[in-house]
Amino acid sequence: MSRSGVRVTTWAALRARRRALGRLAAWSVVESLPALLGGLLVARAVDRGFLAGQFATGLTWLGGLAVAVLVGAAATGRVYRSLGAVVEPFRDELAARVVDAALHDATRAGGRPDSAAVARLTHQVEVVRDTFGGLVLVVRGFLFTAGAALLGLLALAPPLAAAVAVPLVAGLAVFGAALPAMVAHQRAQVTAGEELGRSAASALAGHRDVVACGAQDRVVAGVDRRVTALAGAERTLARMAALRSLSLGLGGWLPVAVLVLAAPWLVRQGLSTGAVLGALVYVTTGLQPALHAVVQGVGGGGLRYAVTLDRILRTCPLPRSAPAPPAAGGTPAGPDPAPxxxxxxxxxxxxxxxxxxxxxxxxxxxxxxxxxxxxxxxxxxxxxxxxxxxxxxxxxxxxxxxxxxxxxxxxxxxxxxxxxxxxxxxxxxxxxxxxxxxxxxxxxxxxxxxxxxxxxxxxxxxxxxxxxxxxxxxxxxxxxxxxxxxxxxxxxxxxxxxxxxxxxxxxxxxxxxxxxxxxxxxxxxxxxxxxxxxxxxxxxxxxxxxxxxxxxxxxxxxxxxxxxxxxxxxxxxxxxxxxxxxxxxxxxxxxxxxx
Known part of the structure; x- marks a missing residue:
């Protein structure tokens, strides 16, 4: 099973729940109202209210923003309810797959019970469930929140929308280019953890043989190598966090710096103070949090999702009606059958x-x-x-x-x-x-x-x-x-x-x-x-x-x-x-x- 298998399984799960996704998208539109209107309403409150000496008018515009925030908050509850209708059936399908594969392997000819199925059912399935829900949430949030913020910027001042979009795309490009390496290192970390568990379990199960053969030092050294490999994989994953920070710096903080440094020039070119402040609102309360959520979510939970789901798909194939033919090139018996x-x-x-x-x-x-x-x-x-x-x-x-x-x-x-x-x-x-x-x-x-x-x-x-x-x-x-x-x-x-x-x-x-x-x-x-x-x-x-x-x-x-x-x-x-x-x-x- 490869990453394409993870993609196919994920898209199949999403397509099977199109109606639930449609409800999720509808409530996401309502939830993104503050991101769409926030900058515009702040700009109007500043330009037509407070700077014009109309304090009540400014408060009225801000009151409109408060209403939008309340409506968005109400929609957030519906978003989570709709999310459950997407995530929980997928979790149930995976649990059924793990149980079916474990029973099939234990009851087929030549099969035997696999204790690792318990870990897949109680840990790996729950990891996939949680990370799948997190991925749907952050990707949906980025698309709707960032899209609403860019639309608001475009309505407020088209040149500002272009100036903000360029570093945002650059940050996303850096993150996307680093994703394959992140997935590979996450997979190495999961594999190292499984090898450590398998090595420790074998050492414990065969302790009589180990003691009888005087192989304690060798077995301990083997387990120690697995511990060292897992520690190295964990350290490499920690270093990969620097790439996420670079993506956030380019896409989230560079637009803020551009707006702050260019503010005097923008005002001299005829852009109102309220419009500059509104643009900062769009960047700091819309684009920047959305980018941070998607980078951290995909770079953290997304990697765990891809690797853990891949492990489930590899170790729990759908039961076949008949065993596959034997692979060619098996271990030769050797030229001498006498032994x-x-x-x-x-x-x-x-x-x-x-x-x-x-x-x-x-x-x-x-x-x-x-x-x-x-x-x-x-x-x-x-x-x-x-x-x-x-x-x-x-x-x-x-x-x-x-x-x-x-x-x-x-x-x-x-x-x-x-x-x-x-x-x-x-x-x-x-x-x-x-x-x-x-x-x-x-x-x-x-x-x-x-x-x-x-x-x-x-x-x-x-x-x-x-x-x-x-x-x-x-x-x-x-x-x-x-x-x-x-x-x-x-x-x-x-x-x-x-x-x-x-x-x-x-x-x-x-x-x-x-x-x-x-x-x-x-x-x-x-x-x-x-x-x-x-x-x-x-x-x-x-x-x-x-x-x-x-x-x-x-x-x-x-x-x-x-x-x-x-x-x-x-x-x-x-x-x-x-x-x-x-x-x-x-x-x-x-x-x-x-x-």
């Missing part, structure tokens, strides 16, 4: 991904590009990488929760695409980071995916995953549990036992043990590794990778797969993740006597 593939066995593998490409939005950078992977039945695979690299996306693709842009996903030889949810549930179980526990008995929660499991099977699963202390604390398997009374780690442990009991041969743990202590996490993962079937662990601790037979690491544009030792040699990203754990066995495994 993410394995030789097919005679029996169908547990997971087979072929040519998988996925991106969030038709123009976004691919999270996965032409990605292939084979996981044999009974294998234990760990998926590691920095926050936001695409680990959970891969888990969702394997589980069939989102469809790929291109490529295929097979589980035990069954294509995920087109398989009913019930059939998929018999092939795999996915345990997300936010574990779901429902109100009811503990046994009912644990048997949720395998209602036929007998008491001995459930008890064995509880013991295998180290959940016996939790079961005892809650009062046994028959105890009624309140999900809100459980900690995040306790809910994860309940979900882990439930998945362990599930008959599905493939288990995907998507950071499903991040709230458990390292010892209990190791117990859970070792239990799943011994369970018949295949295990995929999206890991948040590097110790999970050391326990896996193979590790998939998101290393830049091309994921790599291999053993722990192999990836230490081949992958700089993996070495960075391992950090000081490189030559140290996980403490939890030592405590459990498994090393």
């Amino acid at each position: 993410c593939s394995a030789v097919d066995a005679a029996a169908p593998p547990a997971i087979r991904l072929r040519g998988l490409t996925f991106r969030y939005g038709p123009h976004a950078r691919p999270v996965l590009a032409d990605f292939s992977l084979t996981v044999a039945t009974g294998e234990h695979l760990a998926v590691v990488g920095p926050s936001g690299a695409g680990k959970s996306t891969l888990a969702a693709l394997v589980a069939g929760l989102v469809p790929p842009e291109s490529g295929t996903v097979h589980l035990a030889g069954v294509p995920v695409a087109g398989t009913p949810p019930g059939a998929l549930a018999r092939l795999r179980v996915l345990v997300p980071q936010e574990a779901y526990v429902r109100s009811g008995s503990l046994a009912g929660n644990l048997r949720y995916l395998h209602p036929e499991a007998d008491q001995a099977t459930v008890a064995a699963a509880v013991d295998a995953l180290g959940a016996r202390p939790l079961v005892t604390r809650l009062g046994g398997l028959a105890a009624h549990i309140d999900p809100g009374a459980l900690s995040a780690g306790e809910r994860q442990l309940v979900a882990a036992v439930r998945a362990y009991l599930a008959p599905a041969p493939l288990v995907i743990l998507d950071e499903a043990t991040c709230h458990l202590d390292p010892t209990l996490e190791a117990t859970v993962e070792h239990a799943f590794a011994r369970r018949p079937g295949t295990l995929v662990v999206v890991a948040h601790r590097i110790s999970s990778a050391t326990r896996a037979r193979r590790v998939l690491v998101f290393d830049g544009d091309r994921p790599l797969v291999g053993s722990h030792d192999d990836l230490l040699r081949r992958s700089p990203a993996y070495r960075e993740l391992v950090g000081h754990w490189e030559d140290v066995a996980p403490a939890a495994d030592v405590a459990l006597g498994r090393v």
